[in-house]
Amino acid sequence: IRGRMVLGAFGFQAIGALVGTAVGFVILFENPNVAAWRWMYASTLVLAVPVIIGRFFIVQSPLWLMFRGRVKEAEIATERLLLREPAYPKEVVLHREQARDKHHEHQWGEAPWSALFQRINLDRTILASVPWFLQDLGTYGIGMFTPTILAALIGASIDHPRNAAELIQRDILATKGAAFIDVLLIVGIVFAVLLTDRVGRIRLQILGFIGCAVGLLLATLSLHVGGTLSGVLLFAGFMLFSFMTNIGPNAMTYLIAGEVFPTSIRGTGAGFAASFAKIGAVLTAFLFPILLKDIGTDLLLLILVATSLAGALVTWRYAIETKGISLEKIEEKGLAPKRNK
Numbered sequence: 001i002r003g004r005m006v007l008g009a010f011g012f013q014a015i016g017a018l019v020g021t022a023v024g025f026v027i028l029f030e031n032p033n034v035a036a037w038r039w040m041y042a043s044t045l046v047l048a049v050p051v052i053i054g055r056f057f058i059v060q061s062p063l064w065l066m067f068r069g070r071v072k073e074a075e076i077a078t079e080r081l082l083l084r085e086p087a088y089p090k091e092v093v094l095h096r097e098q099a100r101d102k103h104h105e106h107q108w109g110e111a112p113w114s115a116l117f118q119r120i121n122l123d124r125t126i127l128a129s130v131p132w133f134l135q136d137l138g139t140y141g142i143g144m145f146t147p148t149i150l151a152a153l154i155g156a157s158i159d160h161p162r163n164a165a166e167l168i169q170r171d172i173l174a175t176k177g178a179a180f181i182d183v184l185l186i187v188g189i190v191f192a193v194l195l196t197d198r199v200g201r202i203r204l205q206i207l208g209f210i211g212c213a214v215g216l217l218l219a220t221l222s223l224h225v226g227g228t229l230s231g232v233l234l235f236a237g238f239m240l241f242s243f244m245t246n247i248g249p250n251a252m253t254y255l256i257a258g259e260v261f262p263t264s265i266r267g268t269g270a271g272f273a274a275s276f277a278k279i280g281a282v283l284t285a286f287l288f289p290i291l292l293k294d295i296g297t298d299l300l301l302l303i304l305v306a307t308s309l310a311g312a313l314v315t316w317r318y319a320i321e322t323k324g325i326s327l328e329k330i331e332e333k334g335l336a337p338k339r340n341k
Contacts, residue, residue: 003196003323006258007251011193014185014246021182063327066094067263115265116272124260127318128269131205132253132277134311138212138304139245141284142238184239188246200323201252201259202315208248209312213305215241220301249311253277259322262330 027039059081065074071094078092116125195204218237222230253273261269291300322330 001197002259002327003201003255004193006255007189007193007196010251010254011186011189014182014189017185018182061263062094063263064267113268113272116269121261121265121269123318124320125269125272127315127320128253128257128260128273129276130314130318131209131249131311132257132273133280134307134314135209135245135249135253136277136280137284137307138216138241139250140281141288141300141304142216142241182242184242185246188243188248189251191243191247192251195247196252196255197323200321201256202319202321204248205252205256205315206248206312208244208246208250208252209308209315211244211248212241213308213312215239215244216301216305216308220298220305223298249315256320256322259327259330260320263327 023043024040027036027043031039059077060073062074062078062081065071065077075092075094078094082089082092115121192204215237218233218240220237222233222237225233257270257273258266288300291303
């Protein structure tokens with residue numbers, strides 16, 4: 001159930017996206033002026049403070065503690081994770097020889113960054129980081145600027161607002177559309193939770209990338225037709241993208257990065273993958289508005305179609321399926337997950 005549990009927690013990201021859109025709409029509705037964005041940013045502080053406090057009470061990974069030789073702390077952490085009434089087992093005792101075995105390549109605390117790029121781990125690093133980077137290009141681009149794109153494509157009546165009131169009205173209309181589309185993020189993550197331990201991470205990620213490409217292609221086609229069909233294709237495309245990104249790459253990249261590495265470099269590997277992916281997110285945040293203006297919505301969406309297909313290709317090429325494999329087995333070189341080529 002590891003996959004379902006991790007994605008169940010990850011699913012709150014989709015809930016947050018929907019709630020964030022709703023908060024933005026309420027703020028714009030109650031405070032319709034161009035400075036409303038300040039209140040939108042300030043609203044995040046309401047939840048940020050308790051999250052920071054709660055971070056100090058998270059249980060450390062027993063596997064990581066064991067690898068570091070901190071057996072007693074690992075036993076305490078395991079007891080906290082297994083806390084139940086009545087207590088079972090009565091006492092947690094971990095054998096010290098479990099803390100090290102012949103399969104570990106590095107001594108306690110000595111695994112360097114370069115271990116990520118050694119031959120035995122390079123495929124894992126590529127699988128964990130490159131598809132995540134490509135996914136973030138599309139997810140953050142479409143996610144952050146869905147209201148902007150919708151405002152440009154469906155706001156024809158006020159396509160060139162003459163004053164702040166018309167600009168805000170257009171944004172309110174686009175925000176409603178974005179909220180409707182964001183519902184599919186939640187639906188997608190629900191399906192991901194249900195399917196990840198049945199279908200597998202790799203299949204869902206590949207199918208998700210392909211589905212994202214199809215959704216973006218539908219949105220692109222909406223620019224070349226008129227009337228009702230244009231709106232249908234636009235919303236169908238964005239809705240399909242939102243659903244497929246959460247059933248596939250948005251969820252699976254997060255899950256795979258936390259599973260595919262051995263304990264000695266799991267934190268480093270997952271951290272590197274997330275950091276590399278956020279390069280794509282930052283590039284999108286800065287370049288998307290510029291490209292939207294300079295090359296137009298049409299070509300920009302086609303570029304994202306290409307990056308989605310590239311994500312599917314890289315996932316297939318470097319596939320390592322972790323479904324049904326315990327983290328302890330991943331430690332052992334001889335029992336590493338099989339390549340799905």
